[in-house]
Amino acid sequence: MIARNLAPHKAVLSGIVVLQLLSVVATLYLPTLNADIIDEGVVKQDTGTIYSLGLWMLLISLGQIICAIAATYLSARLAMTVGRTIRSDLFRKVESFSAREVGTFGAPSLITRTSNDVQQIQMLTLMSFTMMVTAPIMCIGGIVLALQQDVPLSGLLLVIIPVLVIAIGLIVRKLVPLFRKGQAQLDAINAVLREQIMGVSVIRAFVRREHEAARFDVANRNLTRTQLGAGRLLSLMFPIIMAVVSMASVGVLWFGGLRIDAGGMQIGALTAFLSYIMQILMAVMFALFMFMMIPRAAVSAERIQAVLNTESSVLDAAGARTLPDLDGSIEFRDVEFSYPGAEAPVVSGLSFQAKPGTTTAVIGSTGSGKTTLINLIPRLLDRTGGNIALGGVESHQLTLDSLRSSIGLVPQKAYLFSGTVASNVRFGKPDASEAEIWAALEIAQAADFVRELPDGLDAPIEQGGANVSGGQRQRLCIARAIIGRPKVYLFDDSFSALDFSTDARLRAALKPVTTEATVILVAQRVNTIRHADNILVLDEGRLVGQGTHDQLMADNPTYQEIVTSQLTAEDQENAA
Known part of the structure; x- marks a missing residue:
């Protein structure tokens, strides 16, 4: 999904990779310059070398900052573009759904997939450019340059990296089912919340606030319990990383000091080696952080893809x-x-x-x-x-x-969109003039109450028509249906x-x-x-049965029963 949406932006993607590469190369080269300043300048008291190498460090650092800022900016723009495209695809797909598909997924779930799930994809895309591009280069480059500084001391990497990868890998493995469960529970809490907001009048009328509060509390507690479980696992990650980093630093300084004492290593080389160890561990940490994000984003991608792969049961036939x-x-x-x-x-x-x-x-x-x-x-x-x-x-x-x-349809549930009276009536005919709107309102018996509104046709309508009565909503919906004069x-x-x-x-x-x-x-x-x-x-x-009123009253028991249930005795005599 992400790859498909990135395909049209190959030029920007290439630019991001180049900028990130330049930034990483600069970062990797700085410790070597620092080591040269110490070993060639400070130890030998060569002021010219110190100034010369220091200027190079300053210029490289400036270039590294510029490249990093540009890469992050472009990455953010591209990630937001990917998110916008996925949201648009989801919106167009959901618009094509019939009532059957909407009912299958549920409105709250579709809203969550279009908002929260897309946000997870956006974040993964952004982090991929800022971390996944730099982490492998920094790790491999750091190992090569660490070996260049001192091969025996580099043996510490054979212990440090596996310990870090195994510890974090076990945590990430347990996070995957929790993330999947959390997304499903987020759907559930949105469903309860939406239902309670839509039915707030009924809840109050039947004094069921405590019951509904208990329902929401159950959904809320389930989500909180799952998120706390994920949070507890995540809380172990950074202490483990810091413990490994600290042990790595102690090990490098201890064994490095022995190497210097034995004359097999210089002080500047030890300083550079320590920097490379930190860079390698940071790269591994970035990669593991990405692996932590990937499961959550993968769950979101599955949910989004499920919507995009669903075809509406109502489509134009071939040759329509x-x-x-x-x-x-x-x-x-x-x-x-x-x-x-x-x-x-x-x-x-x-x-x-x-x-x-x-x-x-x-x-x-x-x-x-x-x-x-x-x-x-x-x-x-x-x-x-x-x-x-x-x-x-x-x-x-x-x-x-x-x-x-x-076809002009007036649905059973009269629904208006946020906007104005005019914009809602023009749903039936987008280019309708004011005269046509007033004519439709006159027929629908809505003109009188619209004239009484402070802004007339420009009077605001809230979502769903919440600021007008049920009868007014129905009449506006009728005006919307008849303004286009359908067949x-x-x-x-x-x-x-x-x-x-x-x-x-x-x-x-x-x-x-x-x-x-x-x-x-x-x-x-x-x-x-x-x-x-x-x-x-x-x-x-x-x-x-079918026929006129008189025909059905004469020979259709079902119709007779309906009429009897609605009319008084006098009315029934007149109806007969």
Whole structure:
């Protein structure tokens, strides 16, 4: 994943490697110059050599600083670019998902993968350029130059490095499952938190704050326990590293002193050797630090890749074409839909026709499949059996964009986006003028309350429409659907929050607009649908009756039961 996103930036990557190489070479060369100053300048009291070599050290140090800063800057830019690209890829992929895929991963998990997991990848990318490039060069170069200073003393490396690698390796091995567990628990805590924020009114209404606090506490404690376990292991790492570094320093000074006393080594060489030992150990520490980060980033990469590798169950078919300029007639032919692994289909055997200029109403008990029927038309869900045709063309033969742009949908849950009244209504027609927006608001019976807002069309709307009432949200969503004058209107229980008077006015205003369009209306209230041209009665996912109100009242027990449950005795006499 990282390699694929770095491929377009080969020039920058090469520049980073060159700068890091120059920086490491300068770092490795400085102890040798320091040794020459001590052995050739200080010991021999040669002031000219001291000044000359000191100037070189100063220039090399300056160059090393410049190269390190430039490399770190470019590395940070490149890491942020990789993160931005992965986030964009994730966003586009999630946008293509149907409700089935979103439900599989869960919204909290998708948010965590787009934020926290991508951040882990970014950090690994940055550390790879600043540590993984320098660590091998510094380690190998340090070993070579240490051998050049004194071969016998270099034997200490055969003991020091294996001890450090084995000790840290054991810790890193235990960290991997903890990091994987921690990411899953982070998903869980986000899920609980999101649910509690969204349902805060219900929690307060039923006095369940203590219960929900206990739920959050369980998720929070689980995550804390895992992170503490990882923290305890990490806390061992730096003491071990420092202990090895200290023992290495003592060993070098002890055996180096013996070598100097025996005349086999100079003081400057011992100083340089000690610096190289520190550089080698620092390189090993950098590498081990990277190995500590890699497991966490690997878990994040797995989670991100799982999303990117998931294909939507709703895609344009091969050879799909744009919707021709046909009428908005809809035909269901023995349509079925079921979720993978489900024991029974959600809907099955649906067959009906809806013609332009007519209103088809859908009614049924809770869970009878009304919303599923609506979602199958714009292919928010894909039927698993049968056929759905629009204007005589099978829906799978049409591109998703052209199909959906011909449909005005008002979903069961009225949802508005953060922005303004105008920006939300323009979702249905991006280039709509103010006059068109006001016309749509008039039809949706929303113009009056919008005029009363301090900023009118520019009045702010919070995320989800939290700052307007349920009825106002529904009317704005209706205005959003009708402003583009689509061929098909789908109203999924879109009048439930309206009073009877507003409901009647809105339906009367809709009639002239939908004269040549196909209207499919899901409703719970019989009064809303009794004048529909065709009423579909659903029961447990099956079509158990269709016809006008009068026809169904005469011979359909399921419809009669629904009407009886809603109307008073006087109303029932009038309805009959």
